[in-house]
Amino acid sequence: MDKRQQLMSELMDLCNEIIWRNKPEVELALKDYKLSEIELIENIALIPDANVTKLAAASYMTRGAISKLTKKLIAKNIIESYQSVENKKEIYFRLTTHGQKINDIHKELHQSFLKRDEEVFKHMTDEEFDTIFRFIGRYRHHLKNITE
Amino acid sequence: MDKRQQLMSELMDLCNEIIWRNKPEVELALKDYKLSEIELIENIALIPDANVTKLAAASYMTRGAISKLTKKLIAKNIIESYQSVENKKEIYFRLTTHGQKINDIHKELHQSFLKRDEEVFKHMTDEEFDTIFRFIGRYRHHLKNITE
DNA sequence: GTTTTATTGTTGACGAGGAAACAATAAAGA
C-alpha cells in the first residue's frame, strides 16, 4: 500500500484507539458528565470569550449542538454566560468555580494517561518529537491554506 | 505545556480536522451513503470473513450499531451475508459487485485526497516517515499490552 | 441614514449510535 496512505490510516486508527481506551476512564472519574461536556468545559477554559460559534469550530460540532450543550452546563452550574455592552448578539461563556474543579480533574486525568503511556515517549529524541510536530504543523497549515 | 501532551493534543486535532474536511466531499461523491456506511464497506472489504463482532472492533462501534448498519446495507444490496456449515452462530459479510464499485470509488477518493495533500508529504524523507511509523507502532503496541 | 447581506444563537424534527437485556449457539468444565 501507498506509504502516505498507510501513515494516515494508522494515524486515524491510533487516535480512535486512544479515545476508545480513555473514554470510559474519564467518564468513570467524572461520573455525572459525558465526554462531550468535559471536552466543552476544556475548550471554554482555553478560549477567551468563548461563544457558541468559536466553540463549535474548536469542537468540530455544529452550533446547534453547542447551544444545547451550553444550556445543559449552565443548568448544572458548571459554566455561566455573559455579554459585552457593545454587542447584544454574541453570548460568551466562562467556567464557574465548580466548572474549574471539573476541568482540573480532567487535566489530572490527562497527566495520568501520559504517565500510563510514558513508555511510548521515553525513548524519543527531541529530533523525533520535532519531526512529528513538523508533520502535524505542515498538514494543518496546508489544510488552512486550501480552505479559505 | 508538556511536550508529550501537546503532541497528542495536536495529533487528535489534526485527525479531527482531516475528517471534518474530507467528510462532505466523500458524502457528495457517494450521495446515497453516509460516511459510516462507506467506512463499514471498507472494513468488510478488508476483513476476511467479517462478522458483526470483528466489524465492531475495527469500527470502534458497538455490535448493536453494526448489526443495524449491515441490515441497511443488505437492504441496499451492497453487501450479502453467508454462513459456514460448522458454525450456526456466526454470520459473515462480503461485498456484492455493487458494493465493490462503491468501495472502488471510495479508494479513488482517498487517492485524490493524497494528491490534494501531496505538498505535505513531498519533502518528507524516509527517515521522517519511519520516525512517525515507529511512534504509531510503539503506541499501538503499548495499548495492546496494557489491555489484556 | 436606509437597505441588503452576513452572522449570531436557538429550536424542533429527525437519524445515528450506545446501553442493556435477550435468545441462540458454541466452548469449557465437571
Add this chain to the structure above:
DNA sequence: TCTTTATTGTTTCCTCGTCAACAATAAAAC
C-alpha cells in the same frame, strides 16, 4: 456425557448531535 459459562447477533429504549428554518443583531453597501 451433562452442565455451566462465554460469545454470537438482535432488538428496544433512549441520548446525542445534525440539519434546516428561524428571529435578532451586526456589518456592509448604497
